[in-house]
Amino acid sequence: MKKIVSFALAVIMLAAALAGCTTLKKLPDGTYDKGAVIEMYLSGEVYNFDPQISITDENMLKVMSLLFEGLTRINAKGKWEKALMKDYKVKADDRDGYCVIITLKHTKWSDGRSVQAIDFVNSWKRILDPNNSCEAASLLYDLKNAREIKRGDAGISVDDLGASAIDTYTLKLTFKNDNPDLDRFFRNTASIALVPLREDVIAMYGDRWAMRTTSICTNGPFVLREADEGGVLRLERSGFYYRDPEKDKYLDKYVIPFRLRTDYSRGDGEAQVKAYENEEIFYLGDLPLSKRADYKGSAKVNDMMVTHTYFFNTENKVLNKAEVRRALSLAIDREKVAEILTFAQPAVGYIPYGVSDTTAKSSFRGAGEDLISSKANTEEAKKLLRSAGVSGGSFSITVRGNSEADIAVAEYVAGEWNKLGFSVDVKKIGTSKLTVTEGDLTVTYTVDDFEDLYNSGDFDVIAVDMSMLSSDAFSALAQFADEFSGRGVDMTPGGGYEIYRHVTGYSDSDYNDLIDRIDNETNKAARADLLHEAEKKLLQDMPVCPIVFLQSAYVSNKLLSGFKVDRFGLVDFKRVKMKNYMNYKTLDEEEEAAAAEAAD
Numbered sequence: 001m002k003k004i005v006s007f008a009l010a011v012i013m014l015a016a017a018l019a020g021c022t023t024l025k026k027l028p029d030g031t032y033d034k035g036a037v038i039e040m041y042l043s044g045e046v047y048n049f050d051p052q053i054s055i056t057d058e059n060m061l062k063v064m065s066l067l068f069e070g071l072t073r074i075n076a077k078g079k080w081e082k083a084l085m086k087d088y089k090v091k092a093d094d095r096d097g098y099c100v101i102i103t104l105k106h107t108k109w110s111d112g113r114s115v116q117a118i119d120f121v122n123s124w125k126r127i128l129d130p131n132n133s134c135e136a137a138s139l140l141y142d143l144k145n146a147r148e149i150k151r152g153d154a155g156i157s158v159d160d161l162g163a164s165a166i167d168t169y170t171l172k173l174t175f176k177n178d179n180p181d182l183d184r185f186f187r188n189t190a191s192i193a194l195v196p197l198r199e200d201v202i203a204m205y206g207d208r209w210a211m212r213t214t215s216i217c218t219n220g221p222f223v224l225r226e227a228d229e230g231g232v233l234r235l236e237r238s239g240f241y242y243r244d245p246e247k248d249k250y251l252d253k254y255v256i257p258f259r260l261r262t263d264y265s266r267g268d269g270e271a272q273v274k275a276y277e278n279e280e281i282f283y284l285g286d287l288p289l290s291k292r293a294d295y296k297g298s299a300k301v302n303d304m305m306v307t308h309t310y311f312f313n314t315e316n317k318v319l320n321k322a323e324v325r326r327a328l329s330l331a332i333d334r335e336k337v338a339e340i341l342t343f344a345q346p347a348v349g350y351i352p353y354g355v356s357d358t359t360a361k362s363s364f365r366g367a368g369e370d371l372i373s374s375k376a377n378t379e380e381a382k383k384l385l386r387s388a389g390v391s392g393g394s395f396s397i398t399v400r401g402n403s404e405a406d407i408a409v410a411e412y413v414a415g416e417w418n419k420l421g422f423s424v425d426v427k428k429i430g431t432s433k434l435t436v437t438e439g440d441l442t443v444t445y446t447v448d449d450f451e452d453l454y455n456s457g458d459f460d461v462i463a464v465d466m467s468m469l470s471s472d473a474f475s476a477l478a479q480f481a482d483e484f485s486g487r488g489v490d491m492t493p494g495g496g497y498e499i500y501r502h503v504t505g506y507s508d509s510d511y512n513d514l515i516d517r518i519d520n521e522t523n524k525a526a527r528a529d530l531l532h533e534a535e536k537k538l539l540q541d542m543p544v545c546p547i548v549f550l551q552s553a554y555v556s557n558k559l560l561s562g563f564k565v566d567r568f569g570l571v572d573f574k575r576v577k578m579k580n581y582m583n584y585k586t587l588d589e590e591e592e593a594a595a596a597e598a599a600d
Contacts, residue, residue: 022250035258036581040283041272047448050210056464067218068195074567078360102171108240110223117165119196125158131491136193137486138260138478152489221255233262280333282557292342298555304569305354305468310545315505318393325542327384346374347546392421395460401428481515506543534541
């Protein structure tokens, strides 16, 4: 009798388990619905979805984290976890030195091709190519020949990088020394800049590969289906994300929502809030300034590893003295700026909260001293200007034209700088159109003109949301040293193979030497001390003016649950559920056409 009861219970439990395998609703014909279509306002508009250029705009980061996945991820406690990495083992021999062999999990790109070890190798070679510009280069400098490749050393090519594909799913990494900090390196590989990329796609479309939905190929939980300026941003569950469509019955095995949809044609931020309050949309990932105080108590707020920063053009005749740049910084009341933005904290250094010090759990900001006052000191600013022999001058603050927050901060800062005797205006940069012929097609792209100005250094002062590429401070600070800027080498005839400096034009031999020492330091405590010294030196010379540490803030309808937030302050939507989603589901034109055809 007991065996019969036990068997019956086992059957019931198995049935319950099988019933719980999916969140999808079963349709009358026995098939399953695809899942919830969540209308939302995810972020401001994004025009280029290349993860290797996403570090100056928090809106890009919010989207990239949904489209791509790397070897590892950083959890909320600052520790790295396996993502695409299945396992790794250390190997040391006389021929290759210290190596790590990484086995990848099996998953696929959005077009159904397997994600392979060679995709990581090609992505990292692209970053290190001396012809390319990418601030993430120093994240890879622990690998053999990485630094030499980036500076264009004779006799060394990208094919000499200490990263190779042993077979389809096995990656071999060879390090430059026999005592690498693997914990730190694997925290680095969580950077969105180090995700795998498809060489064949990039070769076919060039730098425009990530500017339209028909060419972009992603390996993350969501796929980019639609991205029209002033129109709709539509992300859909990837049916290939750790799934085999022929074997896995349920679409929501790893990703629950079917679609995340942002309709920019609804209007500005206030219009999006109105739609949220009318239950037309169910998530707000970016609140307009006028509504932030109203939602401050109900919003989910998390620190981001992002510093809203002003980069100075150090070659500008008005701004080429460190005393002038420090005076401009002193004139800013960062508490006032944090008040304007609501979801921000005054920057007391360049490195924000969330970045680690000697260990993953320790805080760089907590261990370091405050290097910037949160309050303005106008009298000290005027004193510095007098010592520099500067009484005024004209220049502009360049901001993204679609960022209400950046514009508000810039207008406040310009007002304070004008009080010092300068003539400062705010230059709002938008987009332009690029029409090209590709085969038999004429294609029009939306170009982010702000990004072009940033990369070219064509600015006086430019406002950027500078994302920390890693939870380690090194990559953020190293960018200001010549060999670590990541901007490549002038390979043009007669160019002299000069390394391109940081976009600010800053170059200092003492700072270069300090970063070089950090790169070669293996003692964690000594390295941390040197990093703090580098931050202090950077803010003494001040090619950058940190303003505030940004925070992410979102509000969601009670129908939604299952959000997770990582160490970078980015929201993970993979397991988000929407209660009674069928009651709120709307069909798009494609689905309506299919339904009409089926009805006929």
